[in-house]
Amino acid sequence: MDRLSSFGNDPFDKPPCRGCSTYLVEPYIKCAECGPSAFFLCLQCFTRGFEYRKHQSDHKYEIMTSDFPVLEPGWTAQEEMALLEAVMDCGFGNWQDVAYQMRSRTKEECETHYMKNFINNPLFSSTLLSLRQMEANRTADTAIPFRPTDDPPRPTFDSLLSRDMAGYMPARADFMEEFDNYAEWDLKDVDFVDDDSDILQSLKIAVVDIYHSRLKERQRRKKIIRDHGLINLRKFQILERRYPREVQDLHEAMRRFARVVGPTEHDKLIESHALEFELRREIKKLQEYRKAGIQSFCSAKVYERVKRVREDERRKRTMLTDVLQYIQDSRACQQWLHKQAAIDAGISPVVTTITTSASGRRSAPPLNLTGLPGTDKLNDREKELCQVVRLVPGAYLEYKQALLNECRRQGGLRLAQARALIKIDVNKTRKIYDFLIKEGCINKT
Structure with missing residues (x-):
């Protein structure tokens, strides 16, 4: 006899009888040989010897009932389940409604029995503790936790x-x-x-x-x-930026193989390649020192300092050579002098526009934006830039969005990256890049 019912107290929660299709009321019969789906019969059909397909009247059977004590005499298993369901529906402490839902016990009896057997029972408490521990272990295996040192971000919805x-x-x-x-x-x-x-x-x-x-x-x-x-x-991208550009590109390419190896092996692979790039850079620098005849690190420091000074002087001479072609244009010379003063002061020079060509002739007039698609999406400063650079608004908006996306993805943007991203005249790319930097739309790496 199996006296534990797997269904609730409501008769509509139980399956119907296979003989008369009425809802089962305890006690009822379960065939112990028919399967895999359970075969249930009420007592009337069982006494009549009901048979159906594979089920025969001489099969072994189990009597399903919950009319037996579980925790203490006087409380049947059916009443225990009814008490737990009532506490779940009405809430702990609401004993008046719990007793009203049970209909067979007073609120004092419900409170005394629940506190004695489900709250203050040491055996039941230890069972609950073990169940909680099993649930915590199962959740730890299936959840997506962060690393112990990470604080889980809690962004706003749709951000x-x-x-x-x-x-x-x-x-x-x-x-x-x-x-x-x-x-x-x-x-x-x-x-x-x-x-x-x-x-x-x-x-x-x-x-x-x-x-x-x-x-x-x-x-x-x-x-x-x-x-x-x-x-x-x-945070994962911020950690990647500590590597050189070559290692970042390698990290991006090797990310698809992270599913093959574990996190430790994958990090070791990236670290080893970062070390390789660093060693190659140091070897190249040492080869340069040897070619220059340097034999000590102290001399190498002096060499680096003198090299920087020499490069600054070469840069200034290059800028002077560039401005000689505009010597007949006083406005162009004035703009170059302001730019040189800004460089010497250590600040970013303001974007200037020289309106004459190399031969001293006037350059093409500003572009007329009237009627061009996308003009209404530009502000006054962007319109002026498109007129000077002679760039249609639709193309400018596409280039701007591409630079913004790359800057957001990398956390910053260099001029070389902008030129590699936008395949147009390098001078126009620089003017667009400097304009977006000045407007605060993008930032340098």
Whole structure:
């Protein structure tokens, strides 16, 4: 006799009788030989010897009932389940409503029994503690925690950082949308019944196997994210910037292989390549010292200082050579002198526009933006830039957005990166770059 019922107190929660299709009331009969789906009968059908397909009247059976004491005499298992459900529905301490929902016990009896057996019972408390520990271990295995030294970011909803984190919710240690989020849809209508043919049953089992494989892929991706700490993408990018540009490019290319090796091995690979680039740089510098006849590090310091002074002098001579072609234009000479004074003072020179060509003739007139697409999206300073540089507003907006995206991704932008990104005249690229720097839209690395 199996006296533990797996269903609630409500008769509508129990399956119907296979003989008369009425809802089961305890006690009722469960066939011990029919399966895998359970075969239930009420007492009336059982006494009549009801048989159906594989079920025979001489099969072994179990009597399903909850009319027996569990924790103390006088309280049946059915009343224990009713008390727990009432406390869950009405809340702890609301004993009046709990007794009203049970209908068979007073509020004093409910409170005394619950406090004695579920709160102050040492055996039950230790069982709860072990259950909590098991739940914590299970959550630790499936959640996406941060590294112990990381503070989980809590961005506002629909912010840029929230989109970078792919909808990750730190308070729940889970994603708002899972990978393959609709995998359960193919399984929701699958129901195993005894009337299924062998082919249909095999097809349903194959659907369940496919669903399990999709769940494994979801857990595998979560494990990669957890092991490599990829949730806080901004902090991950900041850590990458400590490497030289060559190592950053290598790190970006090798990130796809992080799923193959563990986080420790992947970090060792990047560190080893960073060390290799550093050693190559030092070897090249030592070869330069040897070529210059330097035999000590003290002489190397003097050599570096003199080299910087010599490069500054060469840069100034180059700028003077550039301005000689504008010597007949007083306005161009004045602009060059202001630019040189700004460089000597250590500040960024203001973007200037020289309106004459190398031969002393006037350059092309400013571009007329009237009627061009995108002009209404520009402010006055951007319109002036497009007129001087002779760049249509649509192209300028595309170049601006590309530079902003790259600056946001890298945390800064150099002129060489801007020139590699925008394949136009280098002078126009520099003017656009300097203008965006001055406006505060982008920042240097």
